[in-house]
Amino acid sequence: MFAFAPSPRVRPSPFYEAIVADGVKGFTVYNHMCLPVGFGDPAAEYDRLMNGVSLWDVAAERQVEIQGPDAARIVQTLSARDMSKCAIGQGKYTPMCNRDGILVNDPIVLKLADDHFWVSIADSDVKLMAEGIAYGQNLNVKVCEPDVSPLALQGPKAVEVVAHVVGDWVRDLKYFWFRETEIDGIPVVVQRSGWSKQGGFEVYLRDGSKGTQLYNIFNEAGKAWGIGPGNPNNMERIESGLVSVGTDTDDTTNPFEVRLEKFVNLDIDADVIGLDALRRIHAEGPKRHTLGVVFDDNKESEFANASFYADVRWQSASRNGKPVGHVTATTPSIRMGKIIGFALVNRADANIGDSIEVTNGRGEVSQATLVDIPFV
């Protein structure tokens, strides 16, 4: 483990002072902002997410605000998913690709008005791609990063805390739908959303000067349900089969290879960056697929380090000595009682049920089995 400090270029979030007070121990960087990765008690953090309610500073999920007469047009150009049916107040998860059909982001697009969208991004500067398209096509649209910072409540009891603070109407919000409102005078958007499969909400703070205040409102209200700090949880997301763009993908990965085919619409009748390439890739058949991997042996040392990612680079996967792809992420799994992970492997060479050998960065070889996703 190494030392790290926030700075104006790798920005602390509006919730930074609050999470420091709550005992944050480590960070990663996501969209040029500090994203917490642990609070010192991985078992308790996992348990809160699975059985209670966990409070996450996910301000690093920055928004790209797109506004103006051509806003809907450019949002569709960026999106490999048909956005024409997206209603005001609705969010849609969508893959975004480059001209070659390579995944560059997988945001949730929020439609605030017919000419006003937020693109709630994974870790790449979608803002710059939107600027480039708007310039190249001379579109009438403003692109900016607004003062908007999501705070997530995740876990089965999240709905109780959010309903207590915001009102019982949140119980009726459908997944990814949202509403603009205020909490003690603080402007927010409340959305049923979040980067886990345990249910919950994201509360988009619209005034960065109120981060500590908003954090403390939920932290206080949540005490009755045992709330505590957390962050996007590597163990839970792998168990649940959630892809992390940039972790499980690289500059050669298309959406079909990471199980996102159901979010790609090949028949969109509009300008879409990468659509021609996606049609070609689909017609030819994607060469790789993402499967689960379960390691045959457990390593106690890996369980002990559950709070951080297991390896610094993709691990090599081979079958009967032949390279078949990579293991992109691994984690000890409390629910499985095993070390598990994701494998991005050649369809022709590696499928569910096959045994593979995985070589980690230290040259150690482990036996593992390919399985379906999600694990649980």
Add this chain to the structure above:
Amino acid sequence: MFAFAPSPRVRPSPFYEAIVADGVKGFTVYNHMCLPVGFGDPAAEYDRLMNGVSLWDVAAERQVEIQGPDAARIVQTLSARDMSKCAIGQGKYTPMCNRDGILVNDPIVLKLADDHFWVSIADSDVKLMAEGIAYGQNLNVKVCEPDVSPLALQGPKAVEVVAHVVGDWVRDLKYFWFRETEIDGIPVVVQRSGWSKQGGFEVYLRDGSKGTQLYNIFNEAGKAWGIGPGNPNNMERIESGLVSVGTDTDDTTNPFEVRLEKFVNLDIDADVIGLDALRRIHAEGPKRHTLGVVFDDNKESEFANASFYADVRWQSASRNGKPVGHVTATTPSIRMGKIIGFALVNRADANIGDSIEVTNGRGEVSQATLVDIPFV
């Protein structure tokens, strides 16, 4: 200070194993890659840079490779500087802006051939802006991030080490000019360059599997000149007046405000993103300027923490109680014997010689004086 670990999404560089062996203590993240920030002895690291030779893993200065019949056209569209006179084998430092004339990057563009460029970027995804423009204008150009990772040798003795390894011809390289060559069979580009004012070279590794080998070649060869590890040095860059885009700029900063006017050509006769806005800003007169700031009192504690950035956010600057802008970066300065920094302040309210009050993130107020840049 917090904990940090590399992962596939915040990638270790090809020199990672070598710098771990050399005692790296901390990282920041730059272009989705780990950039070292210290090796445990800030005074020695500064001294090597000023008086000897320092070896830097700056692989996080990623390249955007632009290739094809429209390559020169899109490079000019991205650049606020006239690139028409750039020769093959030459590099040019250029501001890049969005449609509003706001600085989004300040790379060095390297022209490898008439239809082949590298854009050696600061910390934002220029690749995605290039993709957007290429899509929007239907340009015939390939954009990618190639397997290219700069290793820098900086300091007055850098030329001796590089000449010893590569050959005496490097002594004749002009600033930002480069040549493609090999070192023990490893393909590299050698450029007179580097993110300090102490002179030196960047050796662009073109085979990421050879990072440790290349690092060790220079580390061994440099022993006669007292080489040791280092990284872009906050103290030296502030003393020398080097802007850091993303640190000293935000989403409202144009090139004129951060002393880059000499790199902006308003009379370019070509498509350039942001050129109209830059002409308007220039005609109206930029509202802010960047000045040096010298604090009246030294704080011993700040000298003790010289290896990391001094504050997590911009500090507020006021004059006679009126807000005038921000202090964007500070450092203890060994050469000045003072705490110094950069101030981005209103031209109408704050100029060289003025006294200002600076309020840091802990609410502490310091008196300081505005001065010209560079400091030394």
